[in-house]
Amino acid sequence: MIERSEGTSKHSTDLIEVRSGAYHDSVTLMRAGRRLAERPGVTGALTAMATALNLELLAEMGFTPPPGAGPDDLLVAIRADDAAALEAARAAVDELLAPSAEARPFGAPAPARTIGSAARRIDATLALVSVPGPYAFTEAMDALDAGLNVMVFSDNVPVEHELVLKETAARRGLLVMGPDCGTAVVGGAGLGFANAVRPGKVGLVAASGTGSQQVMSLLDEAGAGVSHALGVGGRDLSAEVSGRSTLQALRALDADPATELIIMVSKPPAPEVGDLVRSATRRLSTPVLFALLGEGLDDLTTAVEKALGTLGMPVPSWPSWPACRPVRPCGRTEPGLLRGLFAGGTLCEEAAIIAGTIPHTMTDFGDDRYTRGRAHPMIDPTLRLERLAAETTGGACAVVLMDVVLGYGAEPDPAASLAPVIEQAEVPVVVSLCGTAGDPQDRDRQAQALAAAGAAVFASNAAAARHAVSLAEGS
């Protein structure tokens, strides 16, 4: 029932309605009142239940409170400049107070904003942190607080942060992989830059990302497969960090029934840390082989071959794909310059060791100097492609050696962008192709495309480096 009075107050265009039995909550009514007041030509509006307080308010606004209205009645009071505005506003009241026509579906919660919050939404065992270095500690610590192991992909993390993270993880029986850990394989899942490897008997503990990728790819090729590949971060075997994650990763793999052999992939550790790790490995029931990269030590391929021997498995002939368009360095008596253009730091270092005394320059495009403000060359090849073009057309070098690292996280089809540059090359190009048949990029297809463009392609980085050296020597 609606009682209406118009123009009864001292203002000529007032309207007061009393709607008995029409209940709306005060917020709906306040909102409706605000909307009415915002309308053109409306100078005042009140939509409220006719409580004593609201009747008083109505009087203060200059309206004449309707007699007999009570708390169960709805008051609608509108003041407008003219009758048209008043009528339009009155019509709008019904719309404003009508129940919303369609109920919107309840939305799913917004994405989690912290690692801890996300950890409550999934049955997780691991956090993968790749936020900028200064913030990595906070997220990694949050992961440890949530009971998760952490892989810290981020670089530029201060060593003090690394120490606190690794100590905290050790107290809680968790593992910190990193900082600056690019590669891990856990239970068949590749984390960061990792290759699709068949499950197998060999566990890796790696302080080096591409070193780990080389070893796991060769193990896959040989049929041995990989149980898990745990990264520890490049600084883990320094005197300061003292192998904290390495020791933990070794113990975890020792306890893992699937792992029959452990390979440690690293640069040579600080001497006292090396002793510490070696004495720890003697207490394990699983044999541990060291694939340490350094002068006079086994290269990674040889280390894998020794591991196969330990497992009683035959060593395959590592795949290679000869260049379909051989480019011969012009006859020379002195060795020419070997130019290395690498995306993987460890592969670059191994090649430099193999190049030995012959003239060479090796550039690691994954180094911080080249990744500032741009993605890693495994994701964004632009910078390295430019250099490759320059070096192979009118450059000073006799041969170019480069790596192409496949796997999860890497660019989807590296050969597609490399092939046109290689086709134009005036000097031989040797490619170390690190990957597996199961990788999303398909190693063999990549190899064929690169070889067709004129590159000599090797699955073993050491073999690629030796081939490049032989070309540079003109032999």
Next chain:
Amino acid sequence: MHSPSSRDPVRGSATDGGGPGNTGLGGLLTRDIGVVTAGTSVLADALAEQAVPVETVDWRPPAGSPDDLAVVMGDRRRTAADAEAVRRMLNARPHLVDVRPAREVLGIERGTFLHAGPPLAWDRASGPMRGALIGAALFEGLAGTPEEAERVLRTAPLDSCHHHRTVGPMAGVVSPSMWMFVVEDAEGGGTAFCSLNEGLGKVLRYGAYGPEVIERLRWMAGTLGPALRDAVRARGPVDLRAIMAQALHMGDELHNRNRAATSLFVRELAGDLADAGAADALRFTSGNDHFFLNLAMAAGKVSADAARDVPGSSLVVAMARNGTEFGIQVSGTGDRWFTGPAGVPDGLYLGAYGPADANPDIGDSTITETTGVGGFAMAAAPAIVRFIGGEVPDALAATQRMYEITLAEHPAFQVPILDFRGTPVGIDVTKVVRTGILPVVNTGIAGRVAGTGQVGAGLVSPPAEVFTQALHALAEGATITP
């Protein structure tokens, strides 16, 4: 929505003790892998490509200093301290045990006034705060006119309610002759106090001090207080936590809507009030939808105080506004206040009032949000969701957002529409700074001119700097040893 730990009241499961001998790594090598990612999306995509279950964090760089964050996150005491502090907050069992005059329970002298929020001097007080103080001075008989009252108040001792285990809504002014709810924590043994709610309209807490306001205060001190005291003493302690838990199932969020809780509370005392012939008191309490607010606040205060002074904890134990500043206190930093300018609420206005009439944020009622109700329980109160922008999903989102900045889920306070999930409780300074998500606060809006009263109601956010200040103080006191 999958939330495996939603039934664990206190989150953050990891504590020391796995030990170096434990090679299990939380089942890393034996369980099916699930990964939480924060940062570069290409890494999360690579996992999704392998059909690995991934939960991606919507990570954004925090506004606060990364160094302060790292220091506090690295504090050896933090996880255990936070767990202990929030455990105490959740375990509190607030009971209304008595109703007594402030002079008796607080020991404050005639001429002394307590107020809401962090400490405040008269010369910085806002309109409604001054109005309420003037009203209290008139009520105490310290002055005959508002002008005289102002002269008295310039030199009168003022102190924060929070320094006296007390909270007060809006201006929160307490003077010796006002009657107080006495709320005890049956678990932790603490006590907290709050004044009696005056109702809506022209009331002291909104800064009104007209004759009807003073007259009502006199009636409350002379009739209502003693009647409630007698009824509570006759009935015995009233379990406030039980009432609050039920009210959340009945559409209250216990800050801007207390209708259900008030009804439940009146039901508890109705018989004893009737026995005593206190019909006026019964009529007054049952006719005031906000009567329970002051009890919810005292319950919040006694719970929050139980969580105080845990060294190393970044749990917020008080959020309060004095009409000029918004302040917080943190468990690990003692009684220190971290303050910033109080914002003007974004809300809906009564009658012809508008934002220009609004005073900056005021009141201790944010103790409700501090303890996991109020804005944090917005999803439980669909009837008033239009305060936060108009739609029920927004209310759900407000409560869900608060899980991002809290340490626990309340074991007793549940939100039916979220499948009876416990309300988000225990604001963590580090989480606020990390996410930039500020606590959502439901509030009434006072008129900025002394004597006006309430002009609206709505939502307000604390100033972000109070959390970065608190983080810095926690960093200064942190214990870091690798």
